[in-house]
Amino acid sequence: MSPTTTVEKLEIDPLPRPWGAERLHPLIGAVEEHINRSILLLASGDPREALDFAEWLDDKGLPGEEDLADPTDKSAMIDRYKARERDVTGLTTDLDRKNRDIKDSALDALDDSKTARGEITNIAERLRTKLEDAPDPTKGEDGVYRLPVGVEFDLLVSLLNAADQVQAEVEGAANAMDAKARQIDGSVPTVPRGYDYNNGGMPAATNAYRPPAASKASYRITDPNDPVSRALSVASGELGTRETDAAFAGKPYNNGSAWCAAFTSWVWKEAGYDVTWTDFDYVPAVWNDAAALGLQKSTAEAQPGDLIVFDWEGDGTPDHIGIVESVSGGKIHTIEGNSSDQVAKRNYGINSGEVVGVIKPPPTGSDRV
Template sequence: MSPTTVAKLEIKPLPHPDGASGGLNAIIDAVEEHINRSILLLATGEPEDAPDFTTWLEGKELPGESDLQKPVDEADLVDKYTDRQQEVKSLTANLDRENKSINDSQVAAFSLSNNTYRNIAKIVLELRDTLGEDAPAPTKGVDGVYRLSPLAEIGLLLALLDAADRVHDEVQDAANGIETHAGDIAGSVPNAPRGYDNNNGGVPAASNAYRPAPASKASYRITDPPDPIGEALRVAGKEVGTEENDEAFGSKPYNNGSAWCAAFTSWVWKEAGYDVTWTDFDYVPAVWNDAEALDLRRPSPADAQPGDLIVFDWEGDGTPDHIGIVETVSGGMIHTIEGNSSDRVQRLDYSMNAGEVVGVIKPPPTGSGADVRV
């Protein structure tokens, strides 16, 4: 019997019904990545860490199953999802990044005959039929565009949330009952932030394994570059679209052979003319710890400015695990450029109130002066 692989475990893309709104399409993609995340964590022996999509929706104050089952205004509920679709897309992109951090060696011992996995496969099959051949037909609007009716969209949203809940329940039920495969997870550390246990190629990266942030030894030298913020954004923007599988990635200065989001932001600041010596420049918890020691943390994400570093906690465990560059701030949204997001450099957007945003780090002061060390 051949070993199980990540490709065998992940579900095929869910169908998108004709005439679906942007909000519905975003939820379909997010549920797909949530299901994949649950399956992969089940296979790696960490089902207790599987995400709960309903909890995420509640945190975002988006309509849940109870709201959809007794809608007061169907069109208004659909609009709420459409208006917030960028936040859903950001979640999907980061779940995809998390899923890609799991490699075949971590799931090789998992059996496809596992009862929980088979139950999830049945749930996915039902959902695929609901979104595909059984999906309602769109109707032509007065503008000549074919769309699903609000009532039809609500029915499909309910099916998606129900499937996500059932998958989550299956995996949580398995958490205390399955025979885990932790011994087959090379280099894994329980409760470590995703991305610190394996390098880009899926090889255990002991040098970048999760560890508590060390005591800060950071410092910065005050420099006087002409336009550091503009240069930081120019440098970061030129890298957008760079992917790990690009041949040129091997020579990138931020390619550290492991989780490289912090290496990317450290490089961008250096190119902009800031001279910061981090305790560990490519380790997010250390950078966040250093920012406090150097008094570079802004009071809240609402104070974010272009050129700042933005820090995330995608696991929700109190340990920061991802970092990017703030490009712009507008209308309560923070627009970023991030390295190692879905294995590439890309632009993303977040609400200032997003629960996954830990905080922002301002650049050191510029001008004439002396070294500052803490």
């Protein structure tokens, strides 16, 4: 770490609070601290701890970016933020406290985040210019100086756009860090245990790319009684499991190699979807099988219980897979195995370029073997 790198130096300068847009001042403070926290978490190598701003707005019943696309009453929408001012200022205070808790010695732990940090700084500067360029307010009949509603609403849109763009940069950097971590050898315990109902019980020796063979996949439904809920329950029960845990040696999805696909295959089987994949722990093969079985769908059709497939490298080859837990606020929330070497919850923008698509569960009532 450079000895001159400090929390104070990485944080952005305070954003302008335009005169006449006082209803937005609390939100400007919250977005400012959201930007600061995102930069600091990237610098300290812990971007997964960043706030999902869109999700926070949704939880508080506040309009988000999608809600602003076709507003019927712009002033009333801005007033909703004013009505929840205590929540917004509370978020600002909480983020500021967390930022103060980050030690200077933790910064610049990884170089991988510097590009994203630079782009977030650019997003902040574009937002700063927008706020600085706000026109002077005019005096209303009540003697109060205000910006025109259309101008104030445009500033609201810019604030939420900036928050969303920052979140996208953080997610992209976090995913890149995860992908790099997965390339580091030697972190998986060398346990001679395979996934015993497929692939002959033998663990995969490697996950290096190879063209998927012609699909031989088939499936049967072993229990049609709400398998989606069971899948989410089973997956949630594994949250926090790490490769470094002694108990990992006995996990049925520990295949001695990259185990994200083995994890999703095991979860589906436990839930009642007994799928015999051509290669149960190789993502390109699973994705190829999904097409052959008619289960491959677009990201826009994602629903809880689906498998979600990623292409981190953007080279057309899927290389990671998880389970969709929920879809809300323009985000897909997942549970994934082998994500930073553990079972963890993640979330992605529904239009994320890293998501290839989803695999629908086999229809219940089917018996195809």
